[in-house]
Amino acid sequence: MDKSILNIYVFILLTFSNVAWVQPENMTENVPKILLQQVEQGDAESAYFIGTIFKDGTDEIEAQTEQAEYWFSRGAEMGHAFSMYEVAEIQFDKKEYQKAKEWYQLATEQGHGDSFYKLAYYPMYGYNDTPLDCKAAYALLDEARLRKVKGAFNDQAWMLSTLPDSRCRSGEKAWRIYSELEALFGQSGAIPWAYWDTKAAVLAEISEFNSAIRLQKWIVEENCGLELSSEQDAMRKEVAAHLQKEQTEELAYCQSFVERLQVYLNRSSWREDPPDINNN
Template sequence: MPAVMTLKNVVIGAMFGFAATGYGIASAHASVTTAPDNHLLSTLKYVELEAEQGDKNMQLFLGRAYIEGSNGLKADPLKGMYWLKKAADDTPAVQAMIGDLFKNGRGLPRDNQKAIEWYTKAANEGSVPAMVELGHFYASGGGTGKTDCANAIKWFNDASNAGSMDSKRNLVWLYATCSDKEQRDGERALKLAKQIIKRSASNDAGDYDNLAAAYAACGEFNDAVKAQQVALSKLEGKDNQRITKFSKRLELYKQNQTIYSASL
């Protein structure tokens, strides 16, 4: 038994120098003498046995190794997904990771629909990063070019309730500018925008840009102009692209016009 435990410790220590940091799985660091390339092929049957018996660490490691073609293994997406699916069972962080792989086309074909399926699984089990990804996906048009404000708001709201301040900011913009009249809500946008600035003692130009859009959505154009001028002052000439964008919005507010664009 001591020999088996030593082998397992060596394998885990070796493999998690690269593996699951950020995905909610225990991690360790490998020394040069326990580098995965030196051990995995000789212990592959043991690793697979542990994985088949339900060891999430081993499942995740094998999945990543086969997907990436690393640690002495030849890339094999089918085997990689076999193990990742096992590791993902009841593990939203791994579900979100699979979504990332499909979204970015890393080791797997880029596939937005499969990315969304995995992000949705993860989000439904409480993964805040997956909620944020879904919010951005629907706000950006999800590959269809047509913004889905209802779903974008739903997921950003869930992420916001779970503590994501950036998602709360995205909600302000969506409520203030969404082209879908049923989803646009200037009063709610204004309330959220003021909360963000008050609670965070914000000095961020983007927060005042959002505040201005919220004022405009409520028809309060004088306040929108003032807030947009503050937003511009906080850029301090550092970002010409944003200065141009903010300046165009300022001119709209001066003409008592609102913005109808959910693009984040």
């Protein structure tokens, strides 16, 4: 929720409801009494709203994750899907993966799209000692895509194009999914850099190497400050020379972009195992 909207809402509560700030026993920050009363009356939406205040902060209230988790938990316990998701996100960040998974699952029972997407992380990356399973991940990503979760489109297209196991790949399906993702963004063109990187990988997987090279060249030039030749033989030499340089922190950021360009110049598709989250 936009922080300015939160500020306006709190101001209205204080100004027109003659609300005094109170401090519940288990709180370290003040919240409007009217909201507390609504929560006690079983209003899960109010608990979610208070949680959002503490998550994002306002001019009156400092953002506090512990308080946000408490209030999201109150909403979650009353069956509020968005609260369930927010509790899961906090617990996931704290690496409490089993607890997070349980809340994501409960939220999916109410059709919450982002919860399907985050549940897919478990078979995608092995969280909570879940066996890696692209088919299980794809089933969850399919559900998230049905609910227009953009990250699910991108991640599934990437996996379908880059996973080493051929049983997990399908360039044609990856291209269809990525085309649907572009349609979601419409005419704005405000597609994140990571998504353009995915498109290049998809193009390479369907053997559209010249298109993949042009796109990846643009990504490298925009992100890494390099100017590369348009002629592919010259570009290949420039990329090889760049990769031989000592890797400063700035160069390391661009390393994977440049490595992918080198692979596409060699008329190959990119292959990449999921990150080993156990070493992170």
